[in-house]
Amino acid sequence: MKGLYASTLTAVIGVTVTLGVVTSVRADSGINTTISGFGTMGGTYTGDGYTYIHNPSEFKTTNSQFDLGLDSRIGVQADLSYGTDLSVIVQEEAKRRGSENFSLGTEWAFLQYTPTSDVKLRLGRVALATFLMSDSRDVGYAQPWFRAPNEIYADEPFETLDGGQALWRVSIGEIVLDLEGAYGTTSQALHSGSIALTFSAKSAYNLTAALSFDNFLLRVAETTVLFPLTVPLGPTTAVSYSDHDKFRSAGFQYDDGKAIVLSEWAKRTENDVPLVNRPLAISNEWYAAGGWRFGKLTPLLIYGKWDGGLSVVYPAASAATWSVSLRYDIVRNVALKAQFSRPPVSLSAYFANPNFASNERVNVISMGADFVF
Amino acid sequence: MNMRVRTSIPGFIAVLATVVQAQVRDIVVVMGPGAAALTKSQLANVYLGRNNNLTPIDLPESNPIRQAFYKYATDRDPPQIKTVWSRLTFTGHGQPPKELENAAAVKKAVAGDPKAVGYIDGADVDASVKVVLVLN
Numbered sequence: 001m002k003g004l005y006a007s008t009l010t011a012v013i014g015v016t017v018t019l020g021v022v023t024s025v026r027a028d029s030g031i032n033t034t035i036s037g038f039g040t041m042g043g044t045y046t047g048d049g050y051t052y053i054h055n056p057s058e059f060k061t062t063n064s065q066f067d068l069g070l071d072s073r074i075g076v077q078a079d080l081s082y083g084t085d086l087s088v089i090v091q092e093e094a095k096r097r098g099s100e101n102f103s104l105g106t107e108w109a110f111l112q113y114t115p116t117s118d119v120k121l122r123l124g125r126v127a128l129a130t131f132l133m134s135d136s137r138d139v140g141y142a143q144p145w146f147r148a149p150n151e152i153y154a155d156e157p158f159e160t161l162d163g164g165q166a167l168w169r170v171s172i173g174e175i176v177l178d179l180e181g182a183y184g185t186t187s188q189a190l191h192s193g194s195i196a197l198t199f200s201a202k203s204a205y206n207l208t209a210a211l212s213f214d215n216f217l218l219r220v221a222e223t224t225v226l227f228p229l230t231v232p233l234g235p236t237t238a239v240s241y242s243d244h245d246k247f248r249s250a251g252f253q254y255d256d257g258k259a260i261v262l263s264e265w266a267k268r269t270e271n272d273v274p275l276v277n278r279p280l281a282i283s284n285e286w287y288a289a290g291g292w293r294f295g296k297l298t299p300l301l302i303y304g305k306w307d308g309g310l311s312v313v314y315p316a317a318s319a320a321t322w323s324v325s326l327r328y329d330i331v332r333n334v335a336l337k338a339q340f341s342r343p344p345v346s347l348s349a350y351f352a353n354p355n356f357a358s359n360e361r362v363n364v365i366s367m368g369a370d371f372v373f
Numbered sequence: 374m375n376m377r378v379r380t381s382i383p384g385f386i387a388v389l390a391t392v393v394q395a396q397v398r399d400i401v402v403v404m405g406p407g408a409a410a411l412t413k414s415q416l417a418n419v420y421l422g423r424n425n426n427l428t429p430i431d432l433p434e435s436n437p438i439r440q441a442f443y444k445y446a447t448d449r450d451p452p453q454i455k456t457v458w459s460r461l462t463f464t465g466h467g468q469p470p471k472e473l474e475n476a477a478a479v480k481k482a483v484a485g486d487p488k489a490v491g492y493i494d495g496a497d498v499d500a501s502v503k504v505v506l507v508l509n
Binding site for chain 1: 412414415417418423424425426434447448449450451452453455456457459460462463464465468
């Protein structure tokens with residue numbers, strides 16, 4: 001596996017270097033091309049035989065103690081613009097996608113029309129912006145932490161939306177209001193133990209309003225994914241219905257260049273599975289994080305809480321986790337990071353194999369380098 | 374005699390202030406000749422990607438004025454600025470400010486585009502541009 005990992009990474013870096021040369025090429029056809037990229041090389045150590053995952057779209061058969069492939073990824077983006085109002089943006093990313101091997105996937109691919117400087121209309125594949133940092137979650141360099149708090153970010157496994165998105169910016173003096181709406185379809189394979197199920201949503205939407213003023217940002221969003229689902233009730237019986245998986249969330253960010261404060265709250269609701277009269281999964285979750293920049297070093301303390309209601313998938317449970325993250329901006333486009341968390345093994349947001357009956361906590365230690373080019 | 378001293382002290386201070394002002398170079402924010410003044414907060418919005426109506430222009434990373442400009446204008450260091458623009462770039466919201474090699478190129482660009490904003494050493498200002506904010 002390590003050999004495969006190394007060869008994949010070497011190949012991707014090779015592609016990156018080649019594309020880096022392309023960056024300087026400007027066509028005379030009126031189309032301007034800009035190539036840029038991002039990546040993370042890092043891994044996570046998990047104690048006591050538990051298998052750490054970011055969310056249920058990830059699949060791991062074994063816990064390899066220090067897993068170098070879990071957090072590593074590399075993405076390359078091409079921006080092609082024609083005039084001032086038309087552009088195409090494509091972002092390809094190599095990471096683990098439902099297996100322990102790396103594979104390329106399209107994260108973004110859309111045609112953008114900008115009729116005025118404050119309106120953007122997009123057609124194609126966009127990120128499903130369920131939470132504050134969902135749209136840039138894989139761009140580690142853009143984040144203050146090594147990994148976003150699982151309490152919130154592990155609950156939404158859908159990452160992209162194929163359809164349309166409209167963005168409208170309203171400036172009122174120095175206050176900026178960003179409104180976004182997206183509608184489309186999405187699909188994601190999810191894993192539970194050795195079972196993999198592909199969830200294909202017939203429709204999904206996201207509505208977001210974000211208010212920025214000076215160093216403050218306030219954001220509210222609602223995201224719903226509707227997908228057909230068959231839940232087995234017994235050896236020979238099953239019920240089929242349309243699941244409405246909805247997240248309402250609110251996020252806050254303060255960043256004055258020295259101090260960073262980040263907090264998000266989300267409520268997940270789903271309709272009841274017929275005959276069972278319970279939803280597939282419901283929860284309230286939040287986190288608060290605070291940090292301070294000491295020159296190139298940024299320590300961050302994170303507290304996350306997940307409260308799950310009684311559902312088909314999980315027993316009613318509540319769990320909280322403290323994490324410490326360190327960021328060190330070593331050179332102008334590389335940040336070294338480390339993160340330590342000690343979550344309870346009963347928390348499904350952290351583990352592929354949670355133990356609901358145990359009160360034990362285990363160490364989850366991550367280290368890596370985030371870069372942009 | 375007393376009278377003379379009293380009148381010469383303010384005069385001396387005025388002369389000293391002029392000398393100090395000339396020695397400590399201000400970084401000035403420049404736009405085309407018809408532009409209105411900018412506040413520091415408006416300027417920060419432009420250079421942190423929160424204003425689509427104006428186009429920011431950068432000096433090269435190797436130019437010491439660039440680092441001082443961002444510290445004054447946004448209270449942020451170069452990696453933090455890169456962080457902000459990384460997020461904007463990889464969510465399709467735009468590319469970082471275009472880099473021009475020196476003050477002459479910045480002046481030429483802002484003089485020819487009413488939406489362009491640049492920053493240069495105060496000593497490099499001439500009639501082709503308008504100073505919309507002085508950072509010191």
